Amino acid sequence: MKSANFFRSKLFLIQVGIALVTTIALVWITLLSLGWYTHHGEELKVPDLYGMSLEEADVKINTDHLRYTIYDSIYNSDFAPGTVLDQRPFAGAIVKRKRNIFLTINSMKPEQVRFPNLVDNSFRQAYELLITNGFKIGKLEYAENQFFNLVLFPKYMGDTIHAGSMIDKGATVDLVLGKGANRGIIAPNLLGKSTAQAKEKIILSNMNLGKITFDQTITNHLDSIQAKVWKQTPAFNENRRIKVGSNINIWLTRDSVKLHQADSIMQRRLSNLLY
Template sequence: MKMKSVNFFKSKLFLIQVGIALLITTVLIWITLISLRWYTHHGEELEVPDLYGMSIEKAGNELETEQLVFSIYDSIYNPKYAPGTVLDQRPLAGAIVKRGRSLFLTINANKPEQIRFPNLVDNSFRQAYELLVTNGFQIGKLEYANNQFFNLVLYPKYNGDSIHAGSMVDKGASIDLVLGRGDNNEVTAPNLIGRTNTQAKEKIILSNLNLGNVRFDQSISTHFDSIQAKVWQQNPSVTNNQRLSPGSRIDIWLTRDSVKLQQADSLLQKSLSNLIF
């Protein structure tokens, strides 16, 4: 019996069966790999178009042409635009994605959504900041008034008037904060070189300062350019190590010129090295 088994494994029939099994396995693996490449669109890359300011219908047609899809993520109200206009997109224009990727769009609402305003009084500035952002509000201007507690929220303002907790306010509204000045508190300018406009504004606000003038150079010609542009110059500069009163303004200059940005970063690093040594 044992001899028969050994002879079978050496037989031509067995070798043929093994060969067929290996061939079938190889073919199945090849089909699986091809299917995965097709399913994941391996190697296929598309540049996300700029949909800002388009109607949702036009944006949908544009994405269909590019073999992309979309879903409406949020809606805000801006009286400057018609209802249904695309006001934001994720991923941003210019991003590289695969065919079939879903974009998340924020569109202009028919009318502003009303949100109950949170209680900010007697909170720290950082707590108030998080509450406002979480509830869909924008941070406007920081003002400082006499109070022994630095960065304590004395009261918020909307359209120039104080606003109370529980009031119904338009989602996306810009809220100013009146904060305690404390005793002899000073701050320094943050490093903004290489940051986008949105990133720079957030950094400035969180440094207890206000965004001043925003200037774009000749490399900026479209809305997409303005989103991608980065700070190459600021005033006051971080290298001056200047002490500023809370609420002071910082002006920024933005560009898409990579050479200008590299030169600005090199100059910054050299100046910081001189300050250290």
């Protein structure tokens, strides 16, 4: 009976009230602290570090309340040692404060790697071997041979290179391939692709990247990364075949109106082909 009276007493209600207020206050303080600790809602734009020295990048990253890790180093003779050549996330990405930026910097000298055996492989196999070993694909040349896309020999700096040779990692390698009985191929549709995407698609379509032209919307490195193809020559045409190894020139922009107009023209062209 006394217990029942106690639970209805003023003292008990006061204690319950104090406990409730204390609990709410603790929850509020915890949420506030978590928001401060994780910088909830605070967004930063990743700066463009491409071409900066590591010292310049360090200052910029710290000023923007970010962090960085040197993830890899490659050699590029066009830049001074220690220059930032790549970053992840890319410039312009939205991240939280204290986000770690992974940098690829230019090394003091190129790493030497053993060149793989490409002869008598298919072009696709050779492509995968080169990319996996850190090489770049240069020009595709076609020579008389009964087997289409068979690797006859690779070339480095204009000369034939043999399997087992030690060359610079990241070097550009040209491939001489068999022409077979191929009578031409259709140019790939590159509209809306970035430069890197367009180059990959061109190479895998047995052609070469020709001239790259940026319009007035491209003013810096970040723009060039985000730019998309709005025009190409030869154009994609299912009724026209061109010689393997041909060059494809591309024009790039960040103008959404220009990209939309190019896409609309392509869709109408495709519709005419279908109907």
